[in-house]
Amino acid sequence: xxxxxxxxxxxxxxxxxxxxxxxxxxxxxxxxxxxxxxxxxxxxxxxxxxxxxxxxxxxxxxxxxxxxxxxxxxxxxxxxxxxxxxxxxxxxxxxxxxxxxxxxxxxxxxxxxxxxxxxxxxxxxxxxxxxxxxxxxxxxxxxxxxxxxxxxxxxxxxxxxxxxxxxxxxxxxxxxxxxxxxxxxxxxxxxxxxxxxxxxxxxxxxxxxxxxxxxxxxxxxxxxxxxxxxxxxxxxxxxxxxx
Amino acid sequence: xxxxxxxxxxxxxxxxxxxxxxxxxxxxxxxxxxxxxxxxxxxxxxxxxxxxxxxxxxxxxxxxxxxxxxxxxxxxxxxxxxxxxxxxxxxxxxxxxxxxxxxxxxxxxxxxxxxxxxxxxxxxxxxxxxxxxxxxxxxxxxxxxxxxxxxxxxxxxxxxxxxxxxxxxxxxxxxxxxxxxxxxxxxxxxxxxxxxxxxxxxxxxxxxxxxxxxxxxxxxxxxxxxxxxxxxxxxxxxxxxxxxxxxxxxxxxxxxxxxxxxxxxxxxxxxxxxxxxxxxxxxxxxxxxxxxxxxxxxxxxxxxxxxxxxxxxxxxxxxxxxxxxxxxxxxxxxxxxxxxxxxxxxxxxxxxxxxxxxxxxxxxxxxxxxxxxxxxxxxxxxxxxxxxxxxxxxxxxxxxxxxxxxxxxxxxxxxxxxxxxxxxxxxxxxxxxxxxxxxxxxxxxxxxxx
Numbered sequence: 001x002x003x004x005x006x007x008x009x010x011x012x013x014x015x016x017x018x019x020x021x022x023x024x025x026x027x028x029x030x031x032x033x034x035x036x037x038x039x040x041x042x043x044x045x046x047x048x049x050x051x052x053x054x055x056x057x058x059x060x061x062x063x064x065x066x067x068x069x070x071x072x073x074x075x076x077x078x079x080x081x082x083x084x085x086x087x088x089x090x091x092x093x094x095x096x097x098x099x100x101x102x103x104x105x106x107x108x109x110x111x112x113x114x115x116x117x118x119x120x121x122x123x124x125x126x127x128x129x130x131x132x133x134x135x136x137x138x139x140x141x142x143x144x145x146x147x148x149x150x151x152x153x154x155x156x157x158x159x160x161x162x163x164x165x166x167x168x169x170x171x172x173x174x175x176x177x178x179x180x181x182x183x184x185x186x187x188x189x190x191x192x193x194x195x196x197x198x199x200x201x202x203x204x205x206x207x208x209x210x211x212x213x214x215x216x217x218x219x220x221x222x223x224x225x226x227x228x229x230x231x232x233x234x235x236x237x238x239x240x241x242x243x
Numbered sequence: 244x245x246x247x248x249x250x251x252x253x254x255x256x257x258x259x260x261x262x263x264x265x266x267x268x269x270x271x272x273x274x275x276x277x278x279x280x281x282x283x284x285x286x287x288x289x290x291x292x293x294x295x296x297x298x299x300x301x302x303x304x305x306x307x308x309x310x311x312x313x314x315x316x317x318x319x320x321x322x323x324x325x326x327x328x329x330x331x332x333x334x335x336x337x338x339x340x341x342x343x344x345x346x347x348x349x350x351x352x353x354x355x356x357x358x359x360x361x362x363x364x365x366x367x368x369x370x371x372x373x374x375x376x377x378x379x380x381x382x383x384x385x386x387x388x389x390x391x392x393x394x395x396x397x398x399x400x401x402x403x404x405x406x407x408x409x410x411x412x413x414x415x416x417x418x419x420x421x422x423x424x425x426x427x428x429x430x431x432x433x434x435x436x437x438x439x440x441x442x443x444x445x446x447x448x449x450x451x452x453x454x455x456x457x458x459x460x461x462x463x464x465x466x467x468x469x470x471x472x473x474x475x476x477x478x479x480x481x482x483x484x485x486x487x488x489x490x491x492x493x494x495x496x497x498x499x500x501x502x503x504x505x506x507x508x509x510x511x512x513x514x515x516x517x518x519x520x521x522x523x524x525x526x527x528x529x530x531x532x533x534x535x536x537x538x539x540x541x542x543x544x545x546x547x548x549x550x551x552x553x554x555x556x557x558x559x560x561x562x563x564x565x566x567x568x569x570x571x572x573x574x575x576x577x578x579x580x581x582x583x584x585x586x587x588x589x590x591x592x593x594x595x596x597x598x599x600x601x602x603x604x605x606x607x608x609x610x611x612x613x614x615x616x617x618x619x620x621x622x623x624x625x626x627x628x629x630x631x632x633x634x635x636x637x638x639x640x641x642x643x644x645x646x647x648x649x650x651x652x653x654x655x656x657x658x659x660x661x662x663x664x665x666x667x668x669x670x671x672x673x674x675x676x677x678x679x680x681x682x683x684x685x686x687x688x689x690x691x692x693x
Contacts, residue, residue, distance in 0.1 A: 026249070156260065160267050170267045178270035181277070195259060 017043045024148040024203060032142055032207040036134070039141035048147035049111045055154040057104030064165050066096045072167040111147070119143045122208065132212040142207035149203055153196040171195045188235035193227075201227060276669045277680045280630045280661040286573045288651050290566040290644035292496055294542065296486030298506060298557040300477035301545065304446055307472055308334055308461030309439045314473075317457045325444040325476060332473060334440040334461050343437050346430035353426050357419035364412040371405035378402045448478040451555050477555050482546045484516060486561045487526055487539035495565040496521060502544045502563040509552060516544040518563060566644045572656060573649035574640065578627045578664045582637050582675065588618040592639070594675065626655065628663040628673050630681060635663055637675035 015023065015034055021044070023031030059065035070092060095102070119140040126132040126139075153171070160170040174180065174190040181187060201223045209216040316333035319325060378398040384390035452475035455461065462471055484504050488496060496518060504514045522541035544561050585593040615621060626639040640655030656662070663670060663679065673679070 156263075160264060164267055171263050175263065175266040175270065178266075195263065 014038060017047060020044060020145060021047070021148050021151070024145050025152065028203050028206040029210055032145065032210040035141055035145050036138050036207075036211045039135070039137045041137070041141040041144040044141075044147065045112060045115065045144045048144070048150055049108050051151045051154055052107040052111055053104040055158045056107050057100045059158060059161060059167075060103040061100035062162070064162055065167075066099055068161065068165055068167040069099055070096070071165075075168065111150075115140070115143050115147065126208065126212055130212060130214070134211050138211055139208075142211050143204065146200055146204040146207055149196055149200040156196075169194055185235055188238050189231055192231040192234045197227070276673075276677070277682050278628075278630070278635070278663045278669050278673075279665045279682045281575055281578070281664045283572060283574065283652075283656050283658050283660045283662060285570040285658060286646075286649060288568040288571045288573055288644060288646045288649060289564050290495070291647060292488060292492040292563045292565050293560060294486040294488040294492070294539075294563075295558065295560045296484055297555075298553055298559050299483050299485050299555050300448070300451075300479050301481035301483050302446060302448070302478035303451070303555070304448075304476045304478075305472040306331065306442060306444075306474040306476060308332070308442065309463060310334055310339065310436060311461060311463045312336075312338070312440065313460050314455055314457055317453075317455065319450050319453065319474065321450050321453045323450045324448070325450060326447045327444060329444045330441065331444055332442040332455070332461075334442070336437055336440040339433065339437040339440060342433040343430065346426060346433045350423060350426040350430055353419060353423045357416065357423060360412060360415040360419050364409065364416060367405065367408040367412045371402070371409050374398070374402040374405040442473070444476055446476055446478050448476045448480075451475045451477045479553065479555075480549065482550060482553055483519070484544040484546065484559045484561050486542050486544065486559070488542045488563075490525065490538040490540060492565075493521070493540045493542075496542060496563055497565070500563050500565055502561045504544060504546060505560045505562075506550075506553065507558045507560075508554075509550070509557075514550060515547040516561065517547065519543050519545040568644060568651050571643070571651040572658060573646070574627055574642075574652050574656060574662055575664045576645065576648055576650055577667060578662045578670065579625060579640075579642075579650060580628065580637070580670055580673070581623050581625050583621055584624045584637070584639065584675075585615060585619050585621050593619055628670065628675075629656070630661040630663055630679065633678055633680070635673045635675070635677045635679045637673075 015031070015038075020031060020035060024035075060069060070089070073092060074089075119136065122143065123134075123136055123139050127134065157170050161167060164170065169175075169191065172191045172194045174187050177187070177190065180190075202220065205220040205223050206216060208214075209219050312334040314332055315335045318330050318332070325331065378395075378401070381390055381395045381398040385392070385395045452472070454471065455473040461473060484502075498518055498521060500518045502516045502518060504516050506512070506514070520541070520543035525538045525540055527536050527538060542561075542563075544563070587593050624639045625642065626637050628635040629638050630636075638655050638660075641653040643651035643653045645651070663673065669679075
């Protein structure tokens with residue numbers, strides 16, 4: 001799959017999809033430097049979409065997955081202070097046979113949409129305010145490649161969720177503190193901080209620092225501040241809704 | 244990035260990943276709502292019917308004047324204690340004294356007239372006797388032909404005239420005697436009227452109201468215009484609480500039931516009493532909600548104790564003990580719930596199978612849409628949730644009397660069972676078999692008698 005490209009008078013081998021996937025996880029700085037120089041987002045985007053669709057659809061195709069979905073819906077409603085009515089429960093149970101297709105379809109639709117939106121937002125922030133000159137394609141490619149973390153997440157979480165028979169996040173900080181009250185603010189706050197999201201944030205920040213040739217730390221701190229604010233807001237809203 | 248740094252990051256990632264796997268598989272957050280539970284205990288229980296009303300004396304007299312006139316003397320003030328027969332009020336007696344004197348004079352005059360009439364009767368009788376003697380002589384002479392017929396007839400007529408005169412005089416005596424009787428009655432009436440200008444206390448008690456001052460005019464009442472109440476005297480030796488009891492409570496209240504009375508004006512004290520009257524006619528009272536009317540019945544509780552500081556009209560609250568139980572199995576009122584259960588032919592509860600792994604409840608069938616197997620019936624059942632093996636088990640109970648905070652449980656629970664008592668929102672939303680967590684915070688202390 002390797003090809004060659006001309007960059008600043010040097011000849012470097014073009015990275016294959018698997019190399020980019022592994023490189024994003026193991027050497028994100030170097031990988032993003034090469035990916036930004038040769039922006040090819042489609043392959044990685046399709047891979048992320050495909051893996052997500054297969055794993056989500058596969059999970060929902062099992063009875064364990066379907067029941068976990070129902071439990072998760074009930075749990076979320078309770079988190080906002082509501083109870084699932086028998087009518088709502090019946091409606092969801094009627095959807096269960098189609099959940100595998102719906103879940104897979106959701107992944108196929110939402111992943112590119114979300115990636116586009118995130119890319120657009122980052123472009124809107126970094127180019128005019130920070131004086132960057134990256135193209136949308138470059139930025140989109142960086143965001144898409146940061147999705148390598150999502151692939152690892154799916155691989156890691158799928159068996160865990162199946163064993164736990166649950167769809168609730170298995171990789172948030174709250175799983176380390178089971179002694180906390182489920183509906184407490186601290187539990188909800190820790191529950192919104194997912195280690196894979198943190199990892200994805202770090203990888204994305206590295207990609208942006210490489211793309212815009214800026215220091216990593218300020219970008220990372222900014223991302224964590226935004227993430228922390230969103231986490232506090234969600235935790236407070238869920239707590240308020242549940243009280 | 245150096246090789247060592249990469250190894251370190253890789254090791255951290257592996258450790259965190261392993262930690263996540265371990266935490267997810269090893270730790271399990273206890274599911275279910277947090278509830279408070281209370282162990283079933285035996286308690287002394289009292290069923291109380293509570294109602295408010297007013298304090299009043301058993302006996303109360305409104306003093307009015309039977310004669311009209313100006314009040315010339317007033318001997319008491321509000322709050323004074325008076326005894327039976329004690330002077331209270333004097334109404335101006337002059338008009339009535341004159342009437343008595345006038346009547347007395349008329350009577351004396353009439354008595355003199357009677358005496359005169361009697362004398363006249365004596366004179367008439369004497370004249371009659373003379374006329375009889377004269378006629379007798381004339382008849383003897385006539386028989387001997389010694390007198391004229393004219394003389395004889397004159398004597399006969401003279402006798403008739405004298406006889407008529409006697410009858411006339413005698414009737415005058417009767418008339419005079421009747422007149423004396425009439426005047427005597429008038430005099431008695433005038434004396435009675437005179438006696439009514441002096442008002443005395445008919446009972447021993449306290450002057451609770453005085454509506455008149457010296458110099459004011461007391462007015463006699465007449466049809467549709469009652470006379471003005473001058474004084475109110477209350478016999479405070481026996482005090483009653485007149486309360487209004489809700490119609491739903493009335494069937495449980497009986498004559499003789501004990502009651503505790505709390506008087507707002509005398510806080511921190513409770514007085515004993517007994518129910519002595521229960522009204523048979525409802526009192527329509529406007530409720531606080533608006534146009535709706537509450538139907539109450541009048542109940543009178545007679546206080547056993549004498550309370551010197553009490554005044555009629557004080558607001559009071561009576562707690563009537565309608566039933567008592569000693570060492571009854573009890574359950575907190577807030578723990579009671581109503582759920583629709585399915586019963587088989589034998590009256591046993593048919594519980595829907597439940598998957599313990601699921602957080603959700605099984606869907607409860609809609610009554611109108613679901614057909615039960617033959618022999619099964621569905622009905623709303625009163626019961627409590629008992630904490631068993633981290634779940635809330637709905638147990639139907641049969642309740643007896645209700646205390647202030649507890650229901651008597653006749654069947655369904657045993658001493659030692661842990662009944663889920665709160666929070667109220669949790670009890671309201673619980674279903675049979677729901678997973679629950681027990682709140683380990685210590686409960687507030689409670690009194691033994693409820």
